[in-house]
Amino acid sequence: MDDKHYSRRDFLAMAGVGGLVFASSLPGCASTGASAGAGYGDFSFVQLTDIHWGYGNPKVNPDTRGTLTRALAAVNALEQKPDFVVFTGDLTQTTDDPKVRRQRLREFQDMSRSLNVPVRYFAGEHDASLDRGEAYLEVFGGALNYTFEYKGIHFIVLDNISDPAPILGAKQVAWLKDDLAKQRADQPIVVLTHRPLFAMYPQWDWATRDGQQAIDLLMPFKNVTVFYGHVHHEHHFNTGHIQHHASKAVMFPLSPVGTMSNKTQLPWNGAKPYDGLGWRTVRATASGAAQQMREHNIG
Amino acid sequence: MRYLIGRCAAGVLTVAGAAALYINAMAADVPGAPAQRIEITATKFAFEPKEIRVKKGTRVTIALKSPDFVHGFSLPDFNVRADGIPGKTVEITFVADKAGKFIYLCDNFCGEDHDKMTAFLIVTES
Numbered sequence: 001m002d003d004k005h006y007s008r009r010d011f012l013a014m015a016g017v018g019g020l021v022f023a024s025s026l027p028g029c030a031s032t033g034a035s036a037g038a039g040y041g042d043f044s045f046v047q048l049t050d051i052h053w054g055y056g057n058p059k060v061n062p063d064t065r066g067t068l069t070r071a072l073a074a075v076n077a078l079e080q081k082p083d084f085v086v087f088t089g090d091l092t093q094t095t096d097d098p099k100v101r102r103q104r105l106r107e108f109q110d111m112s113r114s115l116n117v118p119v120r121y122f123a124g125e126h127d128a129s130l131d132r133g134e135a136y137l138e139v140f141g142g143a144l145n146y147t148f149e150y151k152g153i154h155f156i157v158l159d160n161i162s163d164p165a166p167i168l169g170a171k172q173v174a175w176l177k178d179d180l181a182k183q184r185a186d187q188p189i190v191v192l193t194h195r196p197l198f199a200m201y202p203q204w205d206w207a208t209r210d211g212q213q214a215i216d217l218l219m220p221f222k223n224v225t226v227f228y229g230h231v232h233h234e235h236h237f238n239t240g241h242i243q244h245h246a247s248k249a250v251m252f253p254l255s256p257v258g259t260m261s262n263k264t265q266l267p268w269n270g271a272k273p274y275d276g277l278g279w280r281t282v283r284a285t286a287s288g289a290a291q292q293m294r295e296h297n298i299g
Numbered sequence: 300m301r302y303l304i305g306r307c308a309a310g311v312l313t314v315a316g317a318a319a320l321y322i323n324a325m326a327a328d329v330p331g332a333p334a335q336r337i338e339i340t341a342t343k344f345a346f347e348p349k350e351i352r353v354k355k356g357t358r359v360t361i362a363l364k365s366p367d368f369v370h371g372f373s374l375p376d377f378n379v380r381a382d383g384i385p386g387k388t389v390e391i392t393f394v395a396d397k398a399g400k401f402i403y404l405c406d407n408f409c410g411e412d413h414d415k416m417t418a419f420l421i422v423t424e425s
Contacts, residue, residue: 096410129408164369164408202375203402205414261402262417 043083043151046075046117047280049194049229050249052126053108054093054100060252060265063273068111070298071250071279076116082281083150085115088229088247089124089161089194098135101127105139120148124194124230125161133162145172147179153284154183158193160208166195167210177217188223195230196246198239204263206231215239231257233276234295245293248278274299332358332394339363341370341383341405344412352421355398361391371406374420382407395422 048071055064075085092104105127112119123136123144133144144159156179160168168176183189191197197211208214218224219240226244232254235246253276255264269275277298335357340347341364353359363372365383372391373380376399381391405416 094408094411094413125408130410161408165371166406166408202373202406203404205373205404205406261400261419263414 042284044080044281044283045150046078046082046085047088047227047229047247047282048075048085048250049088049247049279050090050124050232050251051087051108052090052093052249052251053111054095054104055251056093057252057265059267061277062268064251067274067277067298068108068250070274071277072111072114074296074298075279076114078281082117084118084120085112086120086192086227087112087122088192088227089122090126090229090249091121091124092127093251094126094130096130098131101131101135102139105135109139120157122146122157122159122192122194123161125164125166128159128162129164129166133159145175151284153188153190156189156191158191158197158214160193160195160197160211166208168208168214169210173210173213173217176214180217180221183221185220186222189218189221189225191218191224191226193226193228196228196237196244197226198237198244200231200235200237201257204257206257215242218242227280227282233257234278245280247280248276248295248297250277250279250298253277272299332356334358334360336360336362339372339418341365341372341416342367343410344405344415346403346405346416346418349418350421351418352423353395354425355395355422356425357395357422359393359395363389363391365389368409369407370409370416372403373406374401374403376401380406395420398422398424 051068053068055061061067075082091108092101095101095104121140123133128136128144137144144162146157148155156176158168158176159172160166163169195208195211196206197208197214199211200206219242222241224242226242228244228246229249231246232249232252233246233256234248235257237244253266255266266276274297279296279298281294281296283292283294333354333356335353337351337359339351339361361372363381363383366385368385370383371380372383374393377393377395379391379393381389383389399422401420401422403418403420405413409416
């Protein structure tokens with residue numbers, strides 16, 4: 001089986017092969033029929049994260065342009081075309097120069113337009129912390145936090161990066177509270193955000209200081225899953241029944257949580273190019289079957 | 300996370316953007332603990348000094364200067380964090396009650412080399 005050709009069963013089958021793929025129940029698994037909402041159906045989306053367009057350390061990645069091109073081509077080549085792609089932040093490598101920031105954002109935007117499915121974006125701290133999202137909003141429009149509905153799932157994009165602190169902030173927490181007040185208790189919810197909402201490892205700045213407030217607000221909902229980036233390696237964690245899943249990065253891998261005294265960009269492995277880089281397919285199935293995710297490698 | 304008090308000459312700080320009001324540290328109120336004051340300067344993109352050493356049980360006061368940005372000072376293993384304030388010295392007091400090597404970092408995103416703003420506290424056995 002390769003990345004282009006996999007069946008619905010592969011998601012499930014690979015779940016039993018330790019380390020190859022992580023599969024788990026996602027929102028919707030407990031919600032069937034009418035309770036899942038009208039229009040609920042079988043679909044998939046792709047998570048691409050931490051593109052860091054403009055990154056320039058050849059010892060870590062000597063093929064920066066090629067890496068993104070490979071990832072985009074692999075998504076386009078999926079036999080089962082995803083319904084959409086979401087980029088979960090750090091689209092660009094940060095720069096103190098506002099002109100270069102805009103240039104990188106536009107270049108990345110142009111590159112991403114080669115995708116043959118609809119695309120959603122939101123920012124990471126590299127894109128938006130230094131100007132509180134000004135350049136990002138100028139290029140991409142929209143908002144830094146927003147919601148959308150897709151086939152019965154309520155998607156919530158949270159901004160935990162535009163304040164350098166980094167926080168969600170009282171205003172956004174109130175916005176989230178208002179939004180959730182409109183949802184049924186059995187509404188499947190997917191949260192998309194850049195940083196981990198939980199205190200994954202504050203020693204490496206892998207946290208959202210007030211993220212627990214969002215988790216507390218989400219806790220009454222039975223089916224909640226969070227997809228995020230920022231940590232540049234695959235990671236899975238539960239806060240109560242809420243699942244949090246970090247994807248591999250597109251541009252460079254970071255040392256897994258707590259394995260070194262300091263956060264470290266892992267050097268390029270000439271014997272295994274693109275090692276540690278990847279992206280993710282998330283599959284939402286109809287009729288109450290478990291939803292799963294599949295991790296893809298670049299290279 | 301338990302937040303420790305950040306003090307400056309003008310009194311208790313309020314910090315824009317950081318939803319933290321620093322609360323007095325019970326851990327700092329250990330009778331008889333030896334005291335040590337350490338000056339740390341945070342600038343883009345490094346702490347100076349890059350390593351500080353204290354003995355276990357020391358009541359440590361960090362005097363934080365942050366002239367060019369509201370850098371964060373975060374020492375998660377002791378539940379200590381504060382924001383530096385340009386033009387002021389922020390004091391943070393805690394008791395180094397366990398031995399080991401502990402990272403401290405800027406946790407306010409400050410620019411291109413933000414990730415390099417890390418340093419270490421070494422706590423040795425008495």
